[in-house]
Amino acid sequence: MHILINRAALLRAELHRPPSFNLFTLLRSGSDEVRLHSRYLAFLLNPQGAHAAGGKLLQLLLDALNIEGFDCHDVTVEVEYRNVDILIRNAKRQAIIIENKLYAEDQEAQLFRYLETLQGEGYQTYPPVYLTLDGRDADPRSCLGIDYQRISYAADILPWLEQCQPWVIREAAVRESLLQYIDLIAKLTFQNQGHAYMDAIKQTLRQGNNLLVVRDLQKAYIETLKDLQLELWQAVAQCIEVKYPELPKPFKAPTAAIIDRYYSAVRDNRHFGLFYELGSVSGAVYIELNHRFYCGYYCDADTHPHDYSRLDALTALLENNGVSSNGLLWRYTTELNMKNPSDEHLMVLTNPEKRACMAERMADDLYDLWSSVSRLCDVQSRD
Structure with a gap:
């Protein structure tokens, strides 16, 4: 065991990527669901956003989540509307609810109430999107049996963010912010290490009884x-x-x-x-x-x-x-x-x-x- 730990420590010293400068974590907690993550995601999803990509970024996410039939014209994207983390709606009164949960716990009947509220306002709703770091299930006491779509930052948001990069490349400030946000999400989902370090560790684990x-x-x-x-x-x-x-x-x-x-x-x-x-x-x-x-x-x-x-x-x-x-x-x-x-x-x-x-x-x-x-x-x- 001592030899294995020493070997892993040497690989870490040689190949591990230390944390890089990140403006998001400098100004906000990396786990700030509302003031950091929801606001930045809403900015990207808003066709009127300063990213100059129009509705393309929103369409990319809808395609990735297999959400069909949502009209991306005359769209508004709001944060904390009726306590909904991110609400996407259009002039045809279609609405998509995104509940953003990094670490906070679900509240009683939370997803159920959000869906009921929007339907009560006359919106045609899709199953709420339940976003977490790892794609965990919502608490049954939150959804109360309603249908919802479970997605994760690791498997869904990170690939989508990378797809967004070519569409904001001409907006220098947005391009750099997106790169730093991708870096933050990779760190939060433990995907921020290069292949060389991970490959070396995996090869070490195959030796002897290291596994x-x-x-x-x-x-x-x-x-x-x-x-x-x-x-x-x-x-x-x-x-x-x-x-x-x-x-x-x-x-x-x-x-x-x-x-x-x-x-x-x-x-x-x-x-x-x-x-x-x-x-x-x-x-x-x-x-x-x-x-x-x-x-x-x-x-x-x-x-x-x-x-x-x-x-x-x-x-x-x-x-x-x-x-x-x-x-x-x-x-x-x-x-x-x-x-x-x-x-x-x-x-x-x-x-x-x-x-x-x-x-x-x-x-x-x-x-x-x-x-x-x-x-x-x-x-x-x-x-």
């Missing part, structure tokens, strides 16, 4: 991710306890068993974390994990309707990335993806100093939310 060793390493990799995640949670809790003693003890915290479940294929294996009573109102603030970490607050609307309404009002005042299924605020706290960590994420997790800095950032974010709620609730009480 058997790698199977053991895959298991050890997941077990190590579990250990590192538990250490990160413990570091966050410890940082909060030391730095913010005014917070109560957490009444819920991740355990090794919960984290073990997260890396399994069972249902409902996400949405766990650290939970702290708000104190000023009924409810709690939390840091939770879907695939990325996010913080937020909640309150039971049935048992505490007054406190819920106060928190609901605060959601409009505080910075957020959206609202949870109970209608209250949540926002991302780090870029770390614990399910499919990038090279950069693995470097953070394995470096004690970087991991401690990340834990402190998460602790600061939770405390900021807790103190903001307490302060605004005090103002409400005085008013």
